[in-house]
Amino acid sequence: MLRKKEKQIVSDFEHRKADPAGPSEISEAYDLGEAETFGKLMLRMFRENKLSAVSLLVILLMILCTILAPVLTPYGETDMDLLNRLQPPSGDHWLGTDEGGRDVLTRLLYGSRVSLMVGIVPTLLSMVLGALLGVMAGYFGQWTDTVIMRLADIVLAFPSMLLAMVIMYTLGGGLFNVFLTLTLMNWGSVARIARSETLRLKKSEFVEAARSIGVSKWKIIFRHILPNCLPTLIVLFTLNVPAAILTESSLSFLGLGIQPPGASWGLMVNTGRQFLYNAPWLSFVPSAAIMVAVLSFNFLGDGLRDVLDPRLRKQ
């Protein structure tokens, strides 16, 4: 697919040379190609990998539950009912109640907002940051490369949990700071991959062709290199989301992430742990939710990787 496109692009240079002011067909050829094949790609993935189809369904369902939480449950997120503390699962409370008599299912639904957001938002931010820095390091080389990659080395040298703890300590708890922490933690690995992709693409014919007709550096980066890194980055995204969910839940589990009375799955496990022996569902239910979310994203990532970027399979 890519090779065909690249040939098309190289041939497009002839037009550009003849008429430099004419419309750029390069980028158009690109967008059309991508748009045409994306649906087909997804179809192929679902045919080849049933598990990833199911996972996508589960993820969509979770997102739907997150949005519809107020409609799906008669209880409020922080509604206390002290007469019904620590009730086991029943008809009224499908997943039981916690130490304040709050409905566990309700808190689970509202908690999924935080957990899914924490999975997606900082991962997206770290992808953008990491991809930009990594491509710059790979394309410009020299001191830009040295500075950026040394920074990445430092971030990656820390055991991730401890780095997260230090950053959270500096910033304080709360949702926004969790976003910031996860972004700062995760850009390094993205940058490494984007850099190595760039080094490979830099040598390719179509980048050389673009350079030879005087396309500016930044245009080459944004028009030619970044779009070609996209398949790899999309796969990396689906694999980084579950990692972010796990990190947030661990932070909240230690009491360093989301602060009460907000609900996140990790925080629910943390508060439920005090009642592990008389009300085990308090910690096991949100734990299971974390696991289902993580599994779904992992399966989806595996499926996407197989269709988008088989080279990554070996890593």
Add this chain to the structure above:
Amino acid sequence: MKRILQALLVLLLVSLMLFGLLRIVPGNPVAVLMGEHANQATIDRLTAELGLDQPIHVQFFRYLSGAVRGDFGTSYSLGKPVSGLMGTAFVNTLLLSLAAALFAWITGGLCGLLAAIRKNSIPDRLFMGFSLLGISMPVFMAAMILQYVFAYWLHWVPISGTADWRSFILPAVALGWNSAGSIARLVRSALLDTLEEDYIDTARAKGLGKSGVLFRHALRNTMLPTVTMMALQLSALLSGAVITETVFSINGIGRLAVQAITARDIPLLQGTVLFSTAIVIFGNLVADFLYTVLDPRTRKEA
């Protein structure tokens, strides 16, 4: 040699970043430490005593020169030298991590091996299912399930603490499960790739038995990615140790770091994090060397 220098540079930058991060925290740590009712004169005196009134670069070099000699300052909250506290804690973390790593390498390696030999068989599916479970399960969930079932319910092992070797079993399994999963999957795919190489066909053609092919040729080449993976797992193990030690009340480095955060004890936090990071950097260095030993092809470049 270049590698060692690079590692030292990273370690230096890591300590610089850590030092910077912990100094951004608003407020005078001494004032936080003494509570609301301390008078200004006492705060000033203690600030000077701890050297916190010096310019930041002087503080950093003072800290660094101490750290090189094994002096990480004095813990604010516990009033003892940080290095002593870390020494005791490190023994526990080391025992825990070693047990977890052993569990991960042995079960992960064996499961991956068996799964690859009998590809798509029932054991293969089963092992891969278990490893997937390990990868997607939060460490605290594995820890709590194990604790609930084997300690609380069946009374096979102590619930928490470090009283005897049996209390390390559950934490080690909880901590190692994740790594075991990654290793099993890696060994399986690496072995399956290797078994398709031409030299395996050659070995078979010259009449070498199945186990001969496996142990003399295939496994050796599977070792390469696995060793790198094991080194990378070290970082994950130390991260997971924070959680595992918290759940099982083991007084290790991770728990010390959590306690330091709760008590806003900067020297203790700085020491524990710096020490753990140094271990990870050292582990990666060792993996690099092992790699050159195992794979002669990389020797020239290194």
